[in-house]
Amino acid sequence: MGSELKIINGRVYDPINDIDGEIRDVCIRDGKIVESVADDAKVIDAAGKVVMPGGVDMHCHIAGHKVNLARKFQPEDHRHDVQPRVGALRSGTGGTVPSTFTTGYRYATLGYTTAMEAAVPPMGARHTLEELHDTPVVDKGFYLLLANNVCLNQLLEQGRHAEFRDAVAWWLNKSKAYAIKLVNPGGDEPWKGRKNSNVHDLDQPISGFDLTPRKIIKALIDVSNDLGLPHPAHIHCNNLGHSGNYATTLETMKTADGRRAHITHIQFHSYGGEVGKNPTSAARQIVDYINEHPNISADVGQVMFGKATIMTADAPLTWLLRNMSKDKWINADTECESGCGIIPFSYQEHVYTHAIQWAIGLELFLLSKDPWRMVLSTDHPNGGSFENYPRLIRLLMDKPFRDEQAKRANPKAIANTSLLDIDREFTMREIVIVTRAGPARLLGLENKGHLGVGADADITIYDEMEDKEAMFNAARYVIKGGELFIDNHEFRFDHEGSVYHVSPSYNPEIERVLKPFFEDYYSVQFENYPVSDHYIARGVTVPTGQSQP
Amino acid sequence: MANRNEQGVWEHVPSPFCGIGSDDLKIRVSGSRIEVLENGDAVTREAFEQPLGETRPMISGKPVSLEEAVERAAAVLAEAELPLLAGLATDVAGMRAALSLADRLGAVVDNMNSRAAMRNILVLQDSGWMTTTLAEVKNRADLLLVVGTDVESLFPRFFQRHIWVDGMFVEAADREVVYLGKAPSGYASVSPDGRKPTVLACEDRDLPAVVSMLRLLVNDRPVGVDSVGGIEIQALKELAGRLKSANYGVIAWAAGALEWEHAELTVQITCEMIKDLNQRTRCSGLPLGGREGDQTATQVCGWQTGYPVRVRFSRGIPEYDPYLNATERLLEEGEVDALLWLSAYNSSRLPPRVGVPTVVLGRGGMNFDQPPEVYIPVGVPGIDHAGHTYRTDNVVAVRLFKLRDSGLPSSAQVLEAIERAVRAKLSS
Ligand SMILES: [Zn+2]
Numbered sequence: 001m002g003s004e005l006k007i008i009n010g011r012v013y014d015p016i017n018d019i020d021g022e023i024r025d026v027c028i029r030d031g032k033i034v035e036s037v038a039d040d041a042k043v044i045d046a047a048g049k050v051v052m053p054g055g056v057d058m059h060c061h062i063a064g065h066k067v068n069l070a071r072k073f074q075p076e077d078h079r080h081d082v083q084p085r086v087g088a089l090r091s092g093t094g095g096t097v098p099s100t101f102t103t104g105y106r107y108a109t110l111g112y113t114t115a116m117e118a119a120v121p122p123m124g125a126r127h128t129l130e131e132l133h134d135t136p137v138v139d140k141g142f143y144l145l146l147a148n149n150v151c152l153n154q155l156l157e158q159g160r161h162a163e164f165r166d167a168v169a170w171w172l173n174k175s176k177a178y179a180i181k182l183v184n185p186g187g188d189e190p191w192k193g194r195k196n197s198n199v200h201d202l203d204q205p206i207s208g209f210d211l212t213p214r215k216i217i218k219a220l221i222d223v224s225n226d227l228g229l230p231h232p233a234h235i236h237c238n239n240l241g242h243s244g245n246y247a248t249t250l251e252t253m254k255t256a257d258g259r260r261a262h263i264t265h266i267q268f269h270s271y272g273g274e275v276g277k278n279p280t281s282a283a284r285q286i287v288d289y290i291n292e293h294p295n296i297s298a299d300v301g302q303v304m305f306g307k308a309t310i311m312t313a314d315a316p317l318t319w320l321l322r323n324m325s326k327d328k329w330i331n332a333d334t335e336c337e338s339g340c341g342i343i344p345f346s347y348q349e350h351v352y353t354h355a356i357q358w359a360i361g362l363e364l365f366l367l368s369k370d371p372w373r374m375v376l377s378t379d380h381p382n383g384g385s386f387e388n389y390p391r392l393i394r395l396l397m398d399k400p401f402r403d404e405q406a407k408r409a410n411p412k413a414i415a416n417t418s419l420l421d422i423d424r425e426f427t428m429r430e431i432v433i434v435t436r437a438g439p440a441r442l443l444g445l446e447n448k449g450h451l452g453v454g455a456d457a458d459i460t461i462y463d464e465m466e467d468k469e470a471m472f473n474a475a476r477y478v479i480k481g482g483e484l485f486i487d488n489h490e491f492r493f494d495h496e497g498s499v500y501h502v503s504p505s506y507n508p509e510i511e512r513v514l515k516p517f518f519e520d521y522y523s524v525q526f527e528n529y530p531v532s533d534h535y536i537a538r539g540v541t542v543p544t545g546q547s548q549p
Numbered sequence: 550m551a552n553r554n555e556q557g558v559w560e561h562v563p564s565p566f567c568g569i570g571s572d573d574l575k576i577r578v579s580g581s582r583i584e585v586l587e588n589g590d591a592v593t594r595e596a597f598e599q600p601l602g603e604t605r606p607m608i609s610g611k612p613v614s615l616e617e618a619v620e621r622a623a624a625v626l627a628e629a630e631l632p633l634l635a636g637l638a639t640d641v642a643g644m645r646a647a648l649s650l651a652d653r654l655g656a657v658v659d660n661m662n663s664r665a666a667m668r669n670i671l672v673l674q675d676s677g678w679m680t681t682t683l684a685e686v687k688n689r690a691d692l693l694l695v696v697g698t699d700v701e702s703l704f705p706r707f708f709q710r711h712i713w714v715d716g717m718f719v720e721a722a723d724r725e726v727v728y729l730g731k732a733p734s735g736y737a738s739v740s741p742d743g744r745k746p747t748v749l750a751c752e753d754r755d756l757p758a759v760v761s762m763l764r765l766l767v768n769d770r771p772v773g774v775d776s777v778g779g780i781e782i783q784a785l786k787e788l789a790g791r792l793k794s795a796n797y798g799v800i801a802w803a804a805g806a807l808e809w810e811h812a813e814l815t816v817q818i819t820c821e822m823i824k825d826l827n828q829r830t831r832c833s834g835l836p837l838g839g840r841e842g843d844q845t846a847t848q849v850c851g852w853q854t855g856y857p858v859r860v861r862f863s864r865g866i867p868e869y870d871p872y873l874n875a876t877e878r879l880l881e882e883g884e885v886d887a888l889l890w891l892s893a894y895n896s897s898r899l900p901p902r903v904g905v906p907t908v909v910l911g912r913g914g915m916n917f918d919q920p921p922e923v924y925i926p927v928g929v930p931g932i933d934h935a936g937h938t939y940r941t942d943n944v945v946a947v948r949l950f951k952l953r954d955s956g957l958p959s960s961a962q963v964l965e966a967i968e969r970a971v972r973a974k975l976s977s
Contacts, residue, residue, distance in 0.1 A: 063852075065943060065944045067852075068848060068851045068852050069943070071851050071852065071855045071856075072670070072673065072674070072847065072851040072855075072856065072857045073673055073674060073677065074674070075674055075855070075856055075869050077855075078855040078856065078867075078869075079869075082866040082867070083866065084865045084866050085652055085862075085865045085866070090649070090652055090853070091652050091854075091862060091865060091866050091867055092853065092854060092855065092867065093854060093855035093856070093866070093867055095855070097855070098855070099852060099853055099854055099855045099867070100852045100853060101853065121944075123684075123944055123945055124944055124945075126937065126945075126946035126948070127848070127939075127944065127945075127946045130641055130849075130852075130937065130946060131852045134645070134852060134853060150688075150717060192685070192689065192797070192831060208718070319827070328675065328676045328677040329676075329677040329679075329824070330673070330677045330678060330679070330680075331678075331679040331680070331827075331833075332679075332680050332681070332682075332944070333680070333681040333682065333685045333833055334682055334685070334944055335682045335683075335684040335685060335944060335945070336684050336685055336688050336689075336717065337684075342677070343677075520715075520717075521684065521687070521688055521716065521717050522684055523570070523682070523683040523684040523687060523710075523711070523945070524570065524572050524945065524947070525561045525572050525573055527560075527561040528561055528563060528572045528947070528948065532948060534935070534948070
């Protein structure tokens with residue numbers, strides 16, 4: 001540390017600071033972007049190259065018990081894709097669910113320097129942090145599953161809103177989480193409570209409680225805004241994957257009632273048609289709503305043809321998929337805090353449903369008027385591995401390539417979308433927004449996603465190339481926290497990365513409410529439940545701000 | 550977190566020994582002596598209370614300094630063509646250090662309990678399964694079926710903590726327990742109101758046929774016999790009916806208790822039957838294990854390599870083979886030429902007797918027939934140093950605490966020192 005670095009002659013893209021492809025210098029000292037550096041600073045000549053902030057993946061599944069189960073479950077996923085031990089870097093394996101070291105190295109290879117694990121039950125927080133500790137290079141954090149939490153549900157149904165808020169804040173604190181995550185709100189009880197069913201309507205009562213999914217959604221959107229969390233409630237809507245589910249998605253967005261909310265992998269929630277029949281595209285209806293409602297943001301959750309692993313806290317969904325494919329399958333009920341389902345999967349061009357999912361994702365990107373609020377993800381590894389991002393970028397930037405790919409896919413599916421009629425090609429600036437500036441802003445990470453003075457020196461430098469997939473496949477230089485991690489395509493050193501978490505304040509009296517609940521129903525002692533600082537070697541507490549409107 | 554009051558008494562202490570993560574122990578520490586005051590059981594008391602034993606490192610039975618022992622251990626491992634790091638009973642930090650060393654050496658890693666663990670892992674990898682965790686059992690299970698396992702001898706407090714308590718959705722009085730195969734050895738499975746479990750006993754060798762029959766009956770398939778393994782078909786039919794009418798059935802087994810050839814097939818039939826049952830109601834498996842850090846080893850190996858256990862680094866990449874990389878086979882076939890054995894929890898788990906130079910990192914008090922080339926006593930996670938370990942159900946990482954000052958290094962510290970010495974040798 002303390003080293004100085006200057007990148008010269010590069011074409012710089014920094015949308016947050018309104019820099020759009022200018023040739024200019026970027027100076028770095030002590031891990032931060034600075035105005036200028038000394039004359040003897042190390043220089044990187046980026047002539048013929050583009051310079052941009054490091055990528056920020058705001059929704060992926062890279063650490064925790066579900067991810068590790070998926071790894072151990074599929075040796076066949078790793079055998080064909082190995083990561084040899086090179087220099088100081090550890091060996092590992094890839095596939096759709098790579099080992100931890102490999103996950104960090106491969107994100108870095110693509111130019112990504114931040115990645116957020118999107119679904120962790122509180123009881124799994126320790127495990128997740130253990131894995132994030134072993135996931136090098138990238139900065140990271142995780143979202144806490146709270147929409148199927150029995151204790152919170154009870155507070156909510158009894159109308160104890162202040163205690164509900166304090167309990168949520170307590171849980172975020174004690175788990176060292178970054179944001180609140182909702183998965184299939186209210187769906188765990190119908191699944192675990194015998195009926196093997198799910199909730200399908202936001203106003204349908206949840207078995208065992210005087211509650212509806214809408215009440216849970218509203219309460220958690222409100223709390224995340226009231227607490228001033230840097231990232232709003234991160235919502236995996238009900239009815240994922242079902243034809244006609246766009247109506248549920250619209251209802252969920254309306255429930256926000258003007259307050260900030262983030263809808264994740266919205267592609268999986270943008271289907272028209274009738275339940276049980278083939279989906280049609282409802283991308284237009286979804287995008288129109290989001291275009292007009294600046295309080296809503298989304299990541300796409302694009303599916304990419306090829307291998308994937310479905311792993312989700314939406315356990316009844318995988319039960320449904322498994323009954324179709326009869327392939328191997330894991331279901332894991334989790335400590336009355338969550339559930340989990342895992343199945344190997346493959347998206348195939350000739351299959352109607354897969355082709356239309358692919359096309360709907362692209363429609364969502366291309367019809368959106370505001371790339372800041374419709375950002376890039378594949379819900380790794382649910383829609384495909386993050387290693388598909390370069391190809392996805394090319395699909396967005398290159399209309400002839402996109403049309404050629406579309407022509408290989410199920411023609412009936414493609415014809416049921418507007419994809420071939422869309423001429424839009426993303427500019428480099430827009431790509432930088434959907435992969436960097438946008439997610440950083442949505443996460444409330446003020447020092448990421450841009451290259452202004454004071455920003456974290458997380459920077460990628462790519463060779464400028466016509467083929468955007470090739471270009472984004474391997475950054476020539478990656479700077480993480482001011483250190484040159486990849487130098488001319490070679491890994492230079494290992495880097496731990498930091499864990500980002502929030503610590504909203506709460507009334508400590510809430511422990512009087514929670515402790516008896518733990519004593520009655522939990523399998524660990526209340527005293528042993530909180531995650532201690534030992535689990536975070538390099539933690540960054542992101543301040544919670546003023547209560548949001 | 551566990552706390553100590555003035556008399557050297559600790560409360561809320563988690564047990565790293567019991568597998569089910571009991572974390573309500575009350576423990577008194579006087580000097581190096583440990584006494585379980587409350588909530589102990591046969592397993593945890595014995596493991597906590599055994600004397601500290603020998604704390605000096607040895608080379609061929611002669612006391613040496615830690616530095617000398619580490620230096621010799623590094624020499625043994627660095628000179629080997631293919632070293633084996635086995636046992637691997639430690640905490641998360643210890644396992645991380647073991648894998649880092651193995652990656653550098655190009656060694657093979659395997660766990661002391663993996664022969665049993667493979668009975669589950671092979672099923673997980675071949676067809677998957679539906680499982681649950683201890684809090685779900687406590688709050689939902691209205692029927693517990695135990696297959697081929699005497700639960701209380703392995704996990705003495707399982708019933709007390711998770712079955713004979715009132716849960717959120719079910720009360721103790723409404724729970725039923727059925728044993729299939731082995732009968733229980735004691736009274737832990739008798740309910741507080743005096744209800745005895747239903748026991749459908751059979752010999753281990755008949756259990757595969759009995760479980761297969763139960764699956765047929767769950768699926769209403771016709772059967773042409775009156776009994777199997779000495780159990781009346783009618784009794785199995787009733788059991789199938791109870792599984793189907795339960796709201797949240799749980800089927801438990803300990804892979805370590807299923808001591809017959811290809812017991813993984815019995816586990817698989819059980820797991821497939823659970824999936825069948827879930828077409829109509831809920832039912833989940835509960836594989837019991839987690840002792841001697843075996844879940845910890847497979848978790849860390851899983852996230853660092855993609856594979857749970859039996860991984861070889863000799864080609865510079867992790868390669869998994871459930872048969873070729875087994876400790877017993879590697880030693881029998883003479884494929885490895887050095888052994889590092891790590892057993893930080895249990896001083897009676899000695900290394901296999903082999904003709905290759907052996908380095909032992911073990912809990913103090915190990916009694917060897919023949920002293921190994923190097924013996925380095927290490928601290929017990931959760932007694933001598935803090936650490937993390939995984940419970941039987943895999944989801945819950947338990948934070949362990951340092952209760953006494955024995956001066957013993959942790960396995961991670963010793964392994965890291967060995968790796969530094971190996972690196973110096975390999976680069977010189
Ligand atoms: Zn996701």
